[in-house]
Amino acid sequence: MLSLENVHVYYGNIHxxxxxxxxxxxxxxxxxxxxxxxxxSTCLHAISRLLxxxxxxIRYRGEDFSRLSPYEVVQRGISQAPEGRxxxxxxxxxxxxxxxxxxxxxxxxxxxxxxxxxSLFPVLKERLHQTAGTLSGGEQQMLAIGRALxxxxxxxxxxxxxxxxxxxxxxxxxxxxxxxxQEGGTVLLVEQNARQALEIADRGYVLETGSIMLExxxxxxxxxAAVEKAYLGG
Amino acid sequence: MSAAPKRTWLNRQRLxxxxxxxxxxxxxxxxxxxxxxxxxxxxxxxxxxINIILVVALxxxxxxxxxxxxxxxxxxxxxxxxxxxxxxxxxxxSENLPDxxxxxxHVQFGFLPALLTAGVLAAIIAWMIGIPLMRLSGHYVxxxxxxxxxxxxxxxxxxxxxxxxxxxxxxxxxYTTLWWVYxxxxxxxxxxxxxxxxxxxxxxxxxxxxxxxxxxxxxxxLRARLLAFVVSAFLTAVGGGLMAHYLTSFxxxxxxxxxxxxxxxxxxxxxxxxxxxxxxxxxVVTLLSEVLRNAENGIxxxxxxxxxxxxxxxxxxxxxxxxxxxxxxxxLMGGREINWARLFRLETPS
Amino acid sequence: xxxxxxxxxxxxxxFSLGSIYALVAIGLAMVFGILRLINFAHGDLMMVACYSAxxxxxxxxxxVATLIITIITTLLLxxxxxxxxxxxxxxxxxxxxxxxxLAVSIFLENVFIMFLSPVPRSFRGVSPAFLDIxxxxxxxxxxxxxxxxxxxxxxxxxLLLLFVTRTRLGIQMRATSEDLMAAQLVGININAVIMTAFxxxxxxxxxxxxxxxARLGKIDPLMGFIPLLKAFVAAVIGGFGSLAGAVxxxxxxxxxxxxxxxxxxxxxxxxxxxxxxxxxxxxxLVRPNGILGSSEREKV
Numbered sequence: 001m002l003s004l005e006n007v008h009v010y011y012g013n014i015h016x017x018x019x020x021x022x023x024x025x026x027x028x029x030x031x032x033x034x035x036x037x038x039x040x041s042t043c044l045h046a047i048s049r050l051l052x053x054x055x056x057x058i059r060y061r062g063e064d065f066s067r068l069s070p071y072e073v074v075q076r077g078i079s080q081a082p083e084g085r086x087x088x089x090x091x092x093x094x095x096x097x098x099x100x101x102x103x104x105x106x107x108x109x110x111x112x113x114x115x116x117x118x119s120l121f122p123v124l125k126e127r128l129h130q131t132a133g134t135l136s137g138g139e140q141q142m143l144a145i146g147r148a149l150x151x152x153x154x155x156x157x158x159x160x161x162x163x164x165x166x167x168x169x170x171x172x173x174x175x176x177x178x179x180x181x182q183e184g185g186t187v188l189l190v191e192q193n194a195r196q197a198l199e200i201a202d203r204g205y206v207l208e209t210g211s212i213m214l215e216x217x218x219x220x221x222x223x224x225a226a227v228e229k230a231y232l233g234g
Numbered sequence: 235m236s237a238a239p240k241r242t243w244l245n246r247q248r249l250x251x252x253x254x255x256x257x258x259x260x261x262x263x264x265x266x267x268x269x270x271x272x273x274x275x276x277x278x279x280x281x282x283x284i285n286i287i288l289v290v291a292l293x294x295x296x297x298x299x300x301x302x303x304x305x306x307x308x309x310x311x312x313x314x315x316x317x318x319x320x321x322x323x324x325x326x327x328s329e330n331l332p333d334x335x336x337x338x339x340h341v342q343f344g345f346l347p348a349l350l351t352a353g354v355l356a357a358i359i360a361w362m363i364g365i366p367l368m369r370l371s372g373h374y375v376x377x378x379x380x381x382x383x384x385x386x387x388x389x390x391x392x393x394x395x396x397x398x399x400x401x402x403x404x405x406x407x408x409y410t411t412l413w414w415v416y417x418x419x420x421x422x423x424x425x426x427x428x429x430x431x432x433x434x435x436x437x438x439x440x441x442x443x444x445x446x447x448x449x450x451x452x453x454x455x456l457r458a459r460l461l462a463f464v465v466s467a468f469l470t471a472v473g474g475g476l477m478a479h480y481l482t483s484f485x486x487x488x489x490x491x492x493x494x495x496x497x498x499x500x501x502x503x504x505x506x507x508x509x510x511x512x513x514x515x516x517x518v519v520t521l522l523s524e525v526l527r528n529a530e531n532g533i534x535x536x537x538x539x540x541x542x543x544x545x546x547x548x549x550x551x552x553x554x555x556x557x558x559x560x561x562x563x564x565x566l567m568g569g570r571e572i573n574w575a576r577l578f579r580l581e582t583p584s
Numbered sequence: 585x586x587x588x589x590x591x592x593x594x595x596x597x598x599f600s601l602g603s604i605y606a607l608v609a610i611g612l613a614m615v616f617g618i619l620r621l622i623n624f625a626h627g628d629l630m631m632v633a634c635y636s637a638x639x640x641x642x643x644x645x646x647x648v649a650t651l652i653i654t655i656i657t658t659l660l661l662x663x664x665x666x667x668x669x670x671x672x673x674x675x676x677x678x679x680x681x682x683x684x685x686l687a688v689s690i691f692l693e694n695v696f697i698m699f700l701s702p703v704p705r706s707f708r709g710v711s712p713a714f715l716d717i718x719x720x721x722x723x724x725x726x727x728x729x730x731x732x733x734x735x736x737x738x739x740x741x742x743l744l745l746l747f748v749t750r751t752r753l754g755i756q757m758r759a760t761s762e763d764l765m766a767a768q769l770v771g772i773n774i775n776a777v778i779m780t781a782f783x784x785x786x787x788x789x790x791x792x793x794x795x796x797x798a799r800l801g802k803i804d805p806l807m808g809f810i811p812l813l814k815a816f817v818a819a820v821i822g823g824f825g826s827l828a829g830a831v832x833x834x835x836x837x838x839x840x841x842x843x844x845x846x847x848x849x850x851x852x853x854x855x856x857x858x859x860x861x862x863x864x865x866x867x868x869l870v871r872p873n874g875i876l877g878s879s880e881r882e883k884v
Contacts, residue, residue, distance in 0.1 A: 048769055074771030086766035088759045098752070099759050103771040151771055302679040366869045372678045373622055377820065378868045381861040384813065388858040491809075495690055498683060546698060552691040559680055559687075560672050 001026050001186070002047070002078075002155055007056035009039075009046050016042045018210040019056070024155065029177070029187045031197040031218070033231055034207035040190040041083050043207070044157045047188075048080045049073045060155070075103045079153035081144040083160045083190075089133030093124055096132050096143055100150030110150070117146040120176050138169035145176065156180065159190045174200060194231035198222045206231075258416075266412045276412065282520045283415035284476050287422045289500045289512045291469035294426045296498075297506030299438045299462045301368065304494060305379030306470050308386035309356045311489035313471025314478035315390065315397055316352035318406045321345060321479070326405040333395045345409040349475045353468040360467030361460065368459045383494065390486040397486070404483035410476045418476060422469050426509055429465055434458040439507070492548070496523070499555050504566055511567030518566070519551070526550055589723040594842050600730035602838025603737035604799075606831045607792035608815035609822075610744070611662075611785025613830035616819070617761035618774075618781055619674065621681045625665060625688040627812025629786050630793025633658040634707065634803040635696065637794055641710045650710075654794070655787050662786025663779055671775075696805035704804035711798040733795045740788065741831070747784075748827070757781060761825065810857075814841075817864040823874030832876060 002024040009017040017039050024030045032040045045051045047058055049070045058065040060076060068076070079100075088096050097117060101110045118125040121142040127135065132143060141161055148156060158177065162170040170193070178200050181187055191197035198204060204221045206214040214227065221227050269276050288310065296302045319331070320343035327339055343351065367378055391400045429435050438458050478484055496519070504515020526547035562568075608626065615623050636657050640650040669688045673681050708716075711729075718727045748754035753776075760767040760777045767774055796811055797803045814837060815830075822833025841860065845853050867874065 050765065050768060069773070069775075070768035071771045071773045074769070079771070080769050082766065082769055086763050086769070088762045088766065090762050091755065091759060095755050095759075098755065099767070099770050099772065102752070102756060102773075147770060296679075302682075363865075367865075370868060370872065373620075373682055374868055374872050376679060376682055377622070377816070378865050381817075381864045381868075385858045385861050388855060388861075392854045392858075492690075495686060498686075502683065546694075548694040549691055549698070552687040552694070555687045556669060556684060559676075559684055 001061050002188070003059045004043070004047070005057050005059070007043075007046060007058065008054045009042055009051055010054050011042075016210055017046065020207075020210070020212060022205050022212065022215070024186060024188050026186055027181075027184065028202045029181045029189060029200060031189045031191055031201040031204040032207060033191060033194045033197065033204055033221075033227075035192070035230075037209070038207040039210040040207055041159055042210075044080055044082075044159050044188070044190060047073070047078065047157060071103060074151050074153075077152075077154035078157065079148040079151045079155075080157035081141075081148040081159065081161065083163065085137075085140045085144040087132045087135075087140050087143050087147065089131070091132055092129050093132055093135070093143060094128045096147050097124070097150050100147035103151060109152070113150055113152055117149055120149075120179065121146050138165050138172070141165060141169070141173060142176075145173070149180070153185075155186045155188065157188050157190075160192060161189075162191065162193045162196065170196065194227070262412055262416050271411075278520070278524055280410065280412055280415050280480055281477075282517060283412070283419050284410075284473055284480065285497070285500065285516045285520050286419050286513055287415075287473040287476070288470055288497055289504070289516045290419075290422050290426050290509055291466045291473065292497055292501055293504075293506060293509065293512045294429060294462050294469075295466040296501060297508070297512070298430055298435065299459045300371075301459055301463060302372075302376045303379040303463070303466075304376050304498075305382035305386075306466070307489050307494045307497065308379075308383040309360065309467040309470040310474035310477070310493070311386055311390060311486065312356045312359065313349075313352040313474030314484060314489065315403070316355055316471075317343075317348040317475035318403060318478045319396060320348040320351060321407055321409065322405060323407070330398060330403070330405055331396065335395075345414075345479065349472050352475045353471045356471030357464045357468040360464045364460045364463045368456045368463065383490070387486055387490055390489075400486060402483050402485045406478055406482045408479060408482050410480035415476060418472060422473075423509060423513075425465060425469065429462060430509070434461060438462065495548075496551070499551055502555065503558055505564050505568055505570075508567040508571050510572040511570075514566050519554075522554070523547055523551065586723065593724045593726070594846060595839075596724070596726050596730055596734075598839040598842040599835070600733045600799075600838075601842060602835035603733045604792050604795050604811065605815050605818045605837055606834035607737055607740065607788045607795075608811055609819040609830035609834045610827055611789045612812075612815055613819045613825055613827055614757070614761075614781045614785045617825035617827075618757070618764065618778055619670070619681070620678060621670060622685060622816070623665075623670075623785075624682075624685040624812065625692055626785065626789055627808030627810075627815075628689050628692040629658050629662055629789040629808070630796060630811060631696065631803070631805060631808040632661055632692070633790030633793040634797045634807065635700065637710050637797075638705060638707065638803060647712050651794075655790050658790030658793075659783045659787045662782040662789070665786075666778060666782040671778075693805050700805065702805055704802040704807075707797040707801055707803050711794070715798055729795070729798050733799075736791065736795070740791070744784070744827070753777070753780060814860065817860055819874075820864060821867050821874055823876035826874070826876050829874050829876035833874065836875075 004020050004022050007017050007020040008015070020039070020043060022030075022032075022043075032043060034040050042051065046053060047065070049065060049068050049072075053066060060078065063076070065073065088099065091099070097114060098110075101113070104110055123139055124143060124146055127139065132140065135143060145158065145161065148158075161173050161177070165173065174196055177187060177189065181200070189197055189201065198218045198221055201218040203217050204215070205212050206221070206227060214221065214224065216224070265276060265279060288306075292303070292306050295306065319327075319334075319338065320341070322330070322342065324340065324342055327334060327342075331339075363382060367375055370378060390397050393399075397403065430439070434454075435458070437454060474489070481488075500516045500519040501512060502515070503519055504513070505511035529546065608630065611629075612623060612626055615621055615626075633654050636654040637650050640653055641647070645653075665688060669684055670681070673684050715729045715732055716727070718725050719731075746754075748758055756767070756772045757777050757780060759770075760772060760774055764774065767777070792811070793808065797807070800807075815834065818833035818837040819830040820833065821829075821836060822831065823829025837860065840863070841856060844856055844859060848856065848859075
């Protein structure tokens with residue numbers, strides 16, 4: 001349902017994405033792997049329309065994204081929890097979650113989704129009136145994902161959710177991602193933690209300096225020698 | 235041509251530059267000999283020259299070091315007032331500035347000593363305020379220097395003993411001639427060129443936009459910025475002195491926001507970080523301003539007479555500025571210098 | 585007049601002056617918080633409001649109608665300014681945005697100089713007569729204009745506070761101010777938020793302008809300049825970008841100005857404004873993020 005075709009993105013003169021073509025189908029969990037600077041976050045930013053394409057198209061459910069504003073992307077059902085979390089530190093947890101629902105208008109539905117997020121992340125419910133900046137790293141990550149879920153996305157973009165988190169926290173996060181997926185959600189997951197990502201993904205792409213080097217099912221990638229050596233410490 | 239390049243002083247880059255220098259020298263000689271020195275043409279050329287000095291100096295600070303000063307006209311004012319107070323004849327002093335302290339009331343400086351004194355004083359002030367200011371970045375330093383401009387303005391208006399306050403400061407001898415301006419234009423361009431191409435200058439250029447890199451390089455950046463700022467202030471003050479001794483009368487309002495904005499437009503139009511850009515931008519904007527200023531008095535287009543519209547020149551300049559910033563942010567020269575050799579076809583483009 | 589009475593009187597003056605600065609500073613802080621833009625033209629909005637009121641009153645539609653139309657006009661001008669001059673340079677380096685706002689300011693000022701003369705006009709007769717009444721409470725004199733200023737400002741503060749804490753748009757404005765990118769990612773329509781910030785800030789500047797003119801008694805095309813600079817100093821002192829900081833700084837500045845005049849030797853009193861700017865520079869050096877701002881420095 002999401003497809004990128006021959007996407008080229010530039011930062012000034014730097015050719016950040018060099019002819020990226022990938023797709024994500026309904027109900028899948030696809031992961032984007034690659035080392036730092038490979039272009040994974042750039043991909044997500046392009047999908048969310050924070051960046052313009054020099055060339056190529058991004059299509060979602062048949063609609064061409066090239067003219068949309070970032071908030072219209074959220075309207076269409078794509079929501080991102082960015083790298084580094086970027087929660088609104090001066091706002092409370094509750095206000096952060098409310099901001100996630102910025103494009104929604106049905107108060108009852110918003111409320112029920114809020115309850116859903118509370119069920120996924122009980123700690124957020126406890127800290128509802130706390131200023132978001134005072135949360136721990138792991139809690140902030142949960143808030144970031146919860147906030148992204150508040151827009152009721154059909155496609156969830158996650159950028160390095162495990163970055164900087166303790167192993168136990170990482171487990172929790174990945175468990176939640178799986179749960180979202182099991183309940184019918186579609187996820188595009190950018191991760192440096194290739195092992196964990198490939199365990200829960202259906203398919204994956206490996207990016208290297210702006211181009212896709214490898215693609216395949218998660219099993220294929222897991223057993224691929226090059227991937228093992230580069231990303232799985234094999 | 236595969237021979238090793240001859241290491242002569244007169245090489246491909248220098249020759250066209252010397253030609254330009256020679257041509258401008260001849261031009262000045264012709265104008266000063268044959269043109270009526272009080273004519274409008276000469277007036278425009280002199281003011282153009284002074285503006286070039288000011289904008290080239292401004293570029294040293296704003297364009298090359300990234301310290302975007304909004305307060306440079308304050309140094310210009312200091313240069314103007316200090317040099318003028320020094321060169322006033324004793325009678326004018328006792329007439330216009332009766333309350334001057336004795337040590338000032340009885341001295342009269344020559345033109346050059348007055349200019350240099352004013353320049354050095356401005357440099358000292360720049361050094362004092364620069365030490366703390368160079369640590370700031372982005373809009374903080376711009377705002378702080380703006381504060382400096384306002385402070386200078388308030389002091390000028392209130393220190394009536396020395397400045398006649400908000401009233402016109404007149405009776406200044408018209409020492410500034412085309413040759414004086416020409417000389418100082420050469421000095422200004424040469425000095426700025428030397429600073430920019432020194433190791434200090436190169437370092438500044440490298441870290442200009444990148445504050446993190448600047449932090450890594452550390453204390454040297456601060457020292458280099460301070461140097462550029464102080465040199466820039468010196469030249470600006472001299473420019474102010476030259477201006478004062480050409481206009482022969484001025485007031486604090488001459489050196490405030492309107493002037494600031496005009497010089498910034500010249501800087502931006504020409505392109506920051508390029509000396510030839512500053513010259514070019516100054517020429518374009520100064521000439522445009524003159525045309526517009528004449529239009530303010532009403533234009534005669536055949537039988538159609540447009541009425542006077544005061545303020546239109548400022549408005550158009552403001553609009554021009556917004557357009558440039560939107561369409562070609564880097565200015566006319568794009569931050570690069572004119573490649574004289576290529577211009578004179580002594581080199582083929584690579 | 586005894587020292588306590590004098591103190592009371594000056595305190596009232598300081599509150600009144602600080603209130604006007606606060607109204608202007610809030611608009612500046614709002615826009616800076618979101619866009620990192622220092623809007624020099626903000627002071628000129630005060631001027632436009634005053635001239636609108638000046639001409640509308642002569643049409644005889646009455647003070648209340650004049651007030652409403654003036655505020656709306658100023659609001660629209662602010663929004664227009666954003667759309668035409670600032671949106672194209674969004675994301676540009678700080679100095680470019682700063683210079684663009686300077687250009688807009690010069691443009692507005694000169695347009696008004698061009699079409700109306702630079703000669704000041706009297707504002708008496710625009711504001712209703714009851715504002716000029718001076719009450720005498722014992723030895724203390726308090727004019728109605730001061731009371732009105734303080735009262736109006738207080739009401740506006742409360743409304744603004746409710747807006748940014750209780751309404752979705754208001755919370756979105758705070759969010760956008762914190763993190764523009766994240767705001768876009770959660771689906772906030774930042775163009776709408778920015779427009780709202782300009783609208784609110786401009787309306788407040790318009791009100792402040794009229795209060796300022798009512799105090800001063802006259803208007804001229806360059807009148808917005810000094811209050812702008814003062815409001816700017818206020819916002820920086822308090823913590824630029826923070827609304828609470830802007831308000832705090834404004835009242836501190838109001839008090840500093842009023843009481844500095846009292847304590848400076850008479851020969852130096854006209855240098856009062858210069859001291860204000862020295863204060864600005866000191867604050868920028870010691871604590872560039874202001875009193876309420878974070879102390880993380882962004883130097884060099």
